[in-house]
Amino acid sequence: MGLLTKEVERAPCTVEISHKFESLHAHVRFDNGAVIYPGDEVKVQGPEIMAPFGEIVTEQRMATIFRASKLERLWTRLTGDLEVMELCEFSFSDEVTL
C-alpha cells in the first residue's frame, strides 16, 4: 500500500439480500477473509441483485476492493467521525425543504 497509490484487488464474496416482511437486509461477506479498512471502496461485480418481495436471494459474486492509499486511510480515520450524526434516525434525508 503506497502513500498515494491505490491498489485494486478482487475477492470472491457471498451476497445475501432479504426482502421479506420479517427482515429487510443486505450483507456482503468476503469468502477469502479479505478485511475492509477505512477509506476502502467496495463494488460487487455483475448485474444488480434484487430479491423479489418475500424472498431471500444468496449469490456468489466477485467483488472489487479499491484499497485506499495510506494517506486516504489516515484522512478517513481523522475525518470519518464527523459524519457520525448519520447514525440518527432523523438525519438521513438530504432534502431540507420537502
Place this chain on the structure above:
Amino acid sequence: MNMHTADAVTAEESIAIQERQAAFDSKAATAVAMQDTLLTPRFYTTDFDELDAIDVSSVREDWDKLIAQMVSDPNKGHFKKNEDWDHVDWDGMDPTLRKEFIDFLISSCTAEFSGCVLYKEMKRRGSNKDITQLFQLMARDEARHAGFINDALREAGVAVNLGFLTQKKKYTYFRPKFIYYATYLSEKIGYARYITIFRHLEAHPEHRFHPIFKWFQEWCNDEFSHGEAFALLMKTDPKLTSGGNVWWIKFFLTAVYSTMHVRDHQRPAFHAALGVDTDWYGHEVFTKTSELSKQIFPITLDIEHPRWARGLKRLQAANADIAEAKERGGLSGWLGKTWGSARAAAAFVSLYTIPSVPNRVPESPRLEPAY
C-alpha cells in the same frame, strides 16, 4: 410449512429462519409499477480490536439479564399486520403530507437498515462472545423494523431498491466511543420520539392518519433495550463517561438534539397532521431523553436556558438559507452557503456553550421503559 421468525424459540433460531427461509410471494410486488427508491445506507468500519477487548464482567448481572430478555424476543410476534392495520387512503391523502410522510418512512427505513449493516459488521468482525451476541440480536431487530416499514412503503406504492451493493461504496470510519455515544443517544431519543407520538395519539386518535403509529409502543421498546445495552457497554469503562470525554458527551447531546430540531421542522405538514406542535414535541422528547440519559451521562443539557430555544431557531433558519443558496447556485449561491454555514456554526457554538447541568450517575444504569 414455512416457519415465521415469530415462531422461533431462540434468537439464533429466529435468525437461522430468516436466513434459510424463502417463501414466494412476489406476485403482488411485480403487479404494480412502483416508484423506485434506492436505499443508500452508509458503510462503516471501526476499531474492531478495541470493541473485541470489552470486558462486561463488571456489569455481568445486568448484562446477562438484558441479553436474556433480548434472546427471549418479547416482540417477535409484534411486527405483523393484523386487524388493527386499517386501510390507508393514500390517494386521498394531502400531497404535501404524503410526501413528508413517505420521506419519514424512507429515512426511518434507511436508518434501521444502516443500523443493521453496522451491527452485523461488528458481529462478524468480533470474536468476543458477549459482544457478538449483542450485535447479532440488535441486527435482528433493526432488520425486522426495516422490513415492517418497507411493507408500509410498498402499500404506498414505493419500492425500496437494494441495488446499492453493485455500486461502488466507500467505507468510512468511526471511533468506537463515538459509536457508543451516537448510537446510545440515537436509540434513546428514538424511543422518546416514538413513545411521545404513541401517547399523543392514544389521547387524540383522530390524528392517527396511518396505522403504523399503533405499532410504535413495542417498536420503541426495542430501541430502549438497545440503548440499555450501550449504557452497559459504556459502564464497563469509566473513562468513557469522565474527564475530557464529558465534552464529547456534551457535543453529542447538542448535535443530536439540534439535528432532530432542524429535521423535524422540515416536515411541517407531517406534524400538523399528527396534531403536534413541533417545538412542543422537540421539548418533550429532549426532556425524556435527558431524564433517561442520566443513567450513564454525568451531565444533561440545560434545555430550559433562554439561549437554548433561540439557538435552535437560529440554526434552523441558517440551515434553510443554506439549502436555498445551494439551490440558487453560482457565486451568490456560494456566498449564501458560506454565510449560512458561518451562522449555523455560530448558533451551534452558542448552544454548546450553555452551561450543562451536572448529574450523579447511579451505581447500576439499568432502566425499564416507563413513559
